[in-house]
Amino acid sequence: MTETKPCDDHTAEQPPRGFPVDEYERRLDRAQALMADEQLEVLLVTTEENIRYFSGFHTQFFQSPTRPWFLVVPKTGKPIAIIPGIGAQSMAGTWIDDIRTWSSPDPVDDGYSLLADALQSCAGAGGRVGVPMGAETALRMALTDFDRLRDDLSDRAFVDAGGLIRALRMRKSEREIEKIAYACDRASLAFANVPTWLRRDMPDTEVFRTFKVDCLRRGLDDVSYLVGGAGRGGYNDIIAPPTGRRLQRGDVLILDTGSVFDGYFCDFDRNFAIETAEDLAKASYETVFRATEAGLAAARPGATCADLFRAMQSVMEAGGALGNDVGRLGHGLGMQLTEWPSHTSFDETVLRPGMVLTLEPGMTYSPGKMMVHEENIVIREGGCELLTRRAAPELPIVG
């Protein structure tokens, strides 16, 4: 029996910011156990999320592409931060002790020597250096410097640690889930409030602005991601920014938000029809709603992402789906808007408690017209728990 607790069980109380040190100790223990399994002597990470995951270093400053940032995880002992001086004060506020800085930007040696030295002392000759470099990863440093590192440390093996990071971050701690749940709850309330202000003739720029302001007021830190689309009888683009187009009678509007609390995302959408809706749009909404129900029923430990895909896809095929350009019917989320795994026909990832996922069934129901729903869940023993307040079972008609 699948257990799908309603979101109202969640207290709306804001979780504390940051994490106690034992959260990071546990992450490090798990990382070092996986490193031992993979015979890695050291792990190098360069992206905001991975550095934050191990250190608690939290800043929007990574939006500045100028400077590289490095965190080195040795096989024993605490991580080493190798960072521009501008971050020294913030990093000193984390649990990290070994903080090595340089004055950045430096066109000649932008942290390179410090990094090479640290890797050399953590990994002996013949040692393996793990770096996330496979699918769904990106290296956030000059490639010329990374190539040089591989040359200068050519007696070490640089190997992909993308799978290790995925294994670490895919299952969330209760404290992480609490932050995501709060983001989901606040954005759910903002979506529930949309019918009170959404009107025909409103420019989509104003729709976006009003929604963002409402999210901020309800306790979200940032509305980092808001995309959407509207079109008469249905939309055909779900990743577009607003253009200034005014809503018209008969439009179907989708808003999809990745809003953030304390560095953790929600990621879900809602659909609204303006004043009236065609029967096909209504029927498609109900089909996709039922596909989500099928996903909720299938989401339990031991099931796979492919199982979730098939559960949702079969409902949509029976409901007349003409296909889907999205490439998957949902995914993981957490410190990033989208994370592993992906609900596709070929992703055999086994669901386990603590995984936070979207269910995102979507279908084209008529040429150029899509319907996409999305909810956020966490896998629990015996089933799943909704983190979002469930969408209405029928297409909301507004105005």
Next chain:
Amino acid sequence: MTETKPCDDHTAEQPPRGFPVDEYERRLDRAQALMADEQLEVLLVTTEENIRYFSGFHTQFFQSPTRPWFLVVPKTGKPIAIIPGIGAQSMAGTWIDDIRTWSSPDPVDDGYSLLADALQSCAGAGGRVGVPMGAETALRMALTDFDRLRDDLSDRAFVDAGGLIRALRMRKSEREIEKIAYACDRASLAFANVPTWLRRDMPDTEVFRTFKVDCLRRGLDDVSYLVGGAGRGGYNDIIAPPTGRRLQRGDVLILDTGSVFDGYFCDFDRNFAIETAEDLAKASYETVFRATEAGLAAARPGATCADLFRAMQSVMEAGGALGNDVGRLGHGLGMQLTEWPSHTSFDETVLRPGMVLTLEPGMTYSPGKMMVHEENIVIREGGCELLTRRAAPELPIVG
């Protein structure tokens, strides 16, 4: 004579969204001229900004790290987009004709074959493939796929095109300047409004939220970047998120925002004292204000970034500066929060009309206490033009 027009000259009218096709044609012409100079047969870009620069493709969807996106610029003819199917509809709305898509994510071939084929047909054996890979760049694709590309196309030379991109993007068109100016103007008004609502005992989380809402209401699309710090008599961290700490009498608060209109950033800060300020904080504010004045006077075509650095730094040294961990006294901006060049003692980049820059003098005036100012300017014939409304000449005392 330096010409520093006041910002009030700017109309507050919102510029049109997007660009006409001739903006992209001009960018492509300039790129292909530079490619010819560098004997590049093809240019490959992978980041949101570079893809948007050449195509006009504009989405927040790059926040999802799952899928790679590629744009290939041949030595003649229009760019080729090689993108996940989810972006096909949006890309079709740009001036790009040749759009090649696949169903992504695909763990076996996530656009790799399409990319390799395109590069192979654009660059013959022995040809040079430009990819931004030097300082201040990052490759947004799996490194394992890029390594494989270099192996599979080992008879082509993959060379750094970071300098080419820098040369292209560093000078802005009037249409780009108009968007940045609008962002600066709106954020200036939001800063000017701060004294009407900022109060002692307000948690910094509430300060951030109130400022973000005000920016959105004034016409900004996003407050992508907002950092700040406050401390009794001065702050010591300028890249931190809020923690919930309440403002106290005698605090100095800095707010630094990168707010966005239509994909273009402003980036500047303002300082406020709560109810009272120590003499040293006031004097340091005035010193840094004068440093900005010196920067404004020095900012003209033909001067270098190092000239700007020295003009500002000498004022701060005379004013008792104990140093600065930021690493530079300002930088370029535009599609990103920070861009080239950097105002350092060693950056000999020559200023030219159309460069949009921050002047960001900052100094530590007492151990653990910093003062940082920031304004945004555009280099014009004979001088510079302020895009931000100039900070108050004396430390504003609020409440």
